[in-house]
Amino acid sequence: MTGYRLPTGGRINRAAPLTFSFDGTSFAGFEGDTLASALLASGVKLFGRSFKYHRPRGLVGSGSEEPNALISVTRGPGRFTPNLRATNVDLYQGMEATSQNRWPSLKFDFGAINDRLGMFFPAGFYNKTFMWPRSFWEKLYEPAIRRMAGLGQAPTDVDPDHYAATYAHCDVLIIGAGPAGIDAALEAAATNKRIILIDEQDELGGGALSDPTLWPWLERSLKALAASPNVQVLARTTAFGYFHDNFIGAVERFTDHLPGIPHGPREKLWRIRAAEVILAQGAIERPLVFEGNDTPGVMLASAAKVFALRYGVAVGQSVALMASHDSGWNDAFAMAGAGVGIAAIIDVRDVVNEALLTKANGLGINVRLGHSVIGVRGRLGVKAISVARNDGTAVSDITCDALLMAGGWTPTVHLWSHSKGSLAWRDDLGAFVPDVPNENVRCVGACAGTWNFGAGVVVDVLPTPKDPARLKAFVDFQNDVTAKDIKLAVREGFRSIEHIKRYTTNGMATDQGKTSNLNGLQIASTALNKPVTDIGLTTFRPPYTPQTFGALAGHAKGALFQPTRKTNIDSWAEEQGAVFELVAQWRRARYFPKAGEDMLAAVNRECRMVRSSVGIFDASTLGKIEVVGPDAAEFLNRMYTNPWKALEPGRCRYGLLLKEDGFITDDGVSARLAPDRFHLTTTTGGAARVLNLMEDYLQTEWPDLNVWLTSTSEHYAVIALQGPNARKVLEPLVEGIDLSAEAFPHMAIREGTICGIPTRLFRVSFTGELGYEINVPSAYGRTLWERIMAEGARYDITPYGTETMHVLRAEKGFIIVGQDTDGTVTPFDAGLDWAVGKKKADFVGKRSLARPDIVAPGRKQLVGLLTDDPNMVLEEGAQIVADPNQPVPMKMIGHVTSSYWSETLGRSIAMALVEGGHSKMGQDIFVPMPGKTHVAKVSSMMFYDAEGARLNV
Amino acid sequence: MILIHCPYCDEKRAELEFAYAGEAHIARPLDPSALSDEEWETYLFIRNNPRGRHHERWRHAHGCGRFFNAVRDTVTDKFETTYKAGEPRK
């Protein structure tokens, strides 16, 4: 094939020449060209190498169906896009494009040795050959195959572009702006409906763009649509998926066709909800299957016509046609009219419409009926074809530099199938067409199987005198699947088309079998000797064409990936140089390093100060729920394990919450403010889950209870003041509350003011020290914090973070739900029997605590661990074994859940879930870690002040 | 993305606003302690997994916050109806 630019014709702008490069060589084209049409016009035949055999490949199609011409375009760091179809790439000045899957060059490709060894790559080759041993697959086969076979390189730099996203709603969404889609839009435009018309190409018109007789109609129609205020037209927009309830995903491309690095978003994701969808996606011509059909220069007749009439490019000097369908003849006639030399028309049919013959004769075209192409000469481009009568006789050669295939048409039913509409087989078309819709959708035009392309016959493989076992006749060009691969799969026992597809990989490439599915099906049908309808069609799934990850991610990346929740005090911590960590979506200060301190030094200092004087901690992230109503106490009594009805107003209680399966799901200290009002706290990460659980029981199990639940997590800032000097710091600031130990004991709540701010003041402790948690309206959080810091200065008040909070609570054996429990831990496993109301008839999860496997011995129980080496801090998550001398794999009896250096105790401490842990007190267990197995003794979790003397002061 | 009709808001809203909440019409026994281990196991773990009509619960989590019941076809993924909690099985 030696393509060239026709002297006239096409929709390109000949007054606007462009230059670009392909594999480093400079080329010229025009505004309105695609990369494919411009290269073709420059005489380029070779566009890529095939996936498996590295066979030289040229263009097959002219649009989204193109299987071969996958190329990469770069516009600088991070702006490298691989695997683009050259037929879909709009040319711009200065474009830099490269071919893929070849080394060292497209013309001389080392990987083509795969082709010479082609006999070793039959269907199921990967499955058969690389099964065993597993390590060979990971270390040898996969890396080697990845180097040799494959698509373009994945980009390695961060994508600097940004991507927009929007929702849209309309009455009628029309997908595809060919003649059928435009007619549908014009008809709908006459109503007062809101209409969106989208098309994947740069120009609307579809098939009309390659039919100059329709150009005046097209211009009039587009003007009419542009003048209709109720019609929104989106070009360069691909509807890639059709989801439930007429919800369509589409990507609009803004900048990929512009030179340089353009401003603005690169693409926009449209999420469109339509009352009615009209699919006008057209149809794709089907290749024919014969020896050499993948030679560069063998392409679809319809594509060659598009190149001639839309882009003004002849695909060759002397072009032959192999047809089984009338449409190819008409395409050849149209091309002849545009000045393309037609060498011959070969048709597999013995008889064709007389009018076609007359017209061919009139144009002086050599016609052979009842013949088929049986071979193609030329490796890097067609030089001649070998033709024979269908009975294998009368073999002759025809010189040509391009060969067109016209194998009939396949309606584009991808989106229809996404929407779960059913398909019906039509023998006359040899194709599936839309049948019963599953949504409010209809198909119009060629995608509904209504077209005026003429008639044809369906042939699975063209007749040939050659040995079918040696035939290299391709069905799926992109995945290198041949007709004999499909036949082999059938011989090996595959019956379902879904299995044949996966075994041969037919239709599994990035083009999703747009040109190969139906031919593959026909070949399987013949091999199985069953009608196509008994074999079925494989499933189409989104996306219709590959889309960028950028478009799907949209704005949800980097800092915008998800919101970061910050407390009112967060800004203070940031100014102090706190190191932060994320807890659920909350950003929490982890520790407050002073100059020269690492984490351990900072945490040790913070721990010392809390235990010896006073520390201050931002506990605002605690989940909070206000429970109000005459039945509030009854409700909590049913939800929590412990009794609530007798709790007096002004007192607090530690609440343990199970799910109905008996496992701990949350905990927290809650206070009764009044007979009908409770202030609940939950874990930081559990707030939403707990509210949902409580709402569920309240709404659906006990709707008779008169209770209201309100999330108040963000309404209060909570400042924890902990340490022996906590009361002294508070005393000058608080009004209306007697802070004395007698008047305000541990586990009590009082309401009053602090620095003039109304407060709910809890006397509670998660550290084991005298402590308070001061709740004030969120907006006052930082103000109050700074007042307390000023007041506490004389006691060296020390801000501490979550790390110190974790260490201090572990010294006291307080658990953290989700760290020391994992959804399989009961109150008994956690040593929290005391928090379970034994006399209560019922609470959520109670019945499960008597289930056989919950009371069975040998459950994992939460215990303390003290390493023999006091300086050894175990790794959290480390596995525990009873016998360190067993052969691998060893029996694990548990794992470390929490582990810290305890500055207070001058040694390491840990908590662990261990099988039968409660009965192992004092026994040695073993913790294998990298380099060494450590010995530890099972202990109580109460490492410090077990009698609670420091609390009750 | 499915559209779901909330029987409390009486509006069809996008699936994003809702949270699935398991099979419907499984009432918590009034006196769990009276149940045998097998009966409790059935209540706790055993669920229908029908091909076709499925009675299930949803919560209009990012709307009115109410739990309600629905009948959805597990083959077509289409909702047949939704109705308020406490109403008889449809």
Ligand SMILES: [Zn+2]
């Ligand atoms: Zn609602």
